[in-house]
Amino acid sequence: MMVARSVDVVLLGPPGGGKGTQAKRLTAAFELLHLSTGDLLRDEVKRATPLGVEAQGYMQRGELVPDELVGKMLMGRLHSQQAGSGCVFDGYPRTLAQATLLDGLLAELGRRVDVALYINVPDEELLARLTGRRSCPVCGAVFHVVHNPPRQEGICDACGGTLVQRADDREDVIRERLRVYHESTAPLLGFYRSRGNLAEVQGVGSPDAIFEELRAAMGRLKR
Ligand SMILES: [Zn+2]
Structure with missing residues (x-):
């Protein structure tokens, strides 16, 4: 009998590239487990597991949680039944060291990263999306000057507050975030490209169109 291999x-x-949305759609369509290390960390801390308590210590001191500790959390989740058919790693790895660590964890289970899906979005497009956000300081509602404008310019639909651009959404702040992102992502792209399992998808257009590209890339996988 053929047993479907995990992916x-x-x-x-x-x-701002829609990665979280696409991760959810991929996990639903292919019955995979969505593994976001941010969510995983918060969950372990909330449940006060031994690893969570240890991680919280680092966070309270304002330190980064060490890779090995996050690795142990990931391993715990990889051993769970839901992870049996495979996982979508969202927001991880961020560094070459983490990519190597992830390879080691998967190898222990006789698995590997089958594909690295890269949603490539031009910086100018991201800038337009992110700098167009307007927030209501009174009720927290978020609008977008193009994609989700309020009925009256500059005024919150929900409470009538005056909309502002948050400091995080300013062009210079976003350009710096994108610079850091490119600097840290380039080595990862090189890592997966050199192994022949990088699939690049253009992240422009509707979420549906981008998802179809991702689905097609998954379909090209050798199973
Ligand atoms: Zn408001």
């Missing part, structure tokens, strides 16, 4: 996917993409 493990690394999802790479810029801030």
Whole structure:
């Protein structure tokens, strides 16, 4: 009898590029487990597991949680039944050291990263999306000057507050975030490209269109 092999996917993409949305759709369509290390960390801390308590110590001191500790959390989740058919790694790895660590974890289970899906979005497109955000300081509602404009320019639909551009959404702040993103992502792209399992998708257009590209890339996988 043929047993379907698990599929493990690394999802790479810029801030504001719709990666979280696509990760959810991929996991639903291919019955994979969505593994976001941010969510994983918060969950372990909330449940006060031994690893969570240890991680919280680092976070309270304002330090980065060490790779090995996050690796142990990932391993725990990889051993779970839901992870049996494979995972979508969202927001991980971010560094070459983490990519190597992930390879080691998967190898222990006789698995590997089958494909690294890279959602490539031009910086100018990301800037337009992110700098167009307007927030209501009164109720927290978020609008977009093009994609989700308020009924009256500059005024919150929900409470009538005056909309502002948050400091995080200013062009210079976003350009710096994108610079850091490119600097840290380039080595990862090189890493997966050199192994022949990088699939690049153009992240421009509707979420549906981008998802179809991702689905097609998954379909080209050798199973
Ligand atoms: Zn408001």
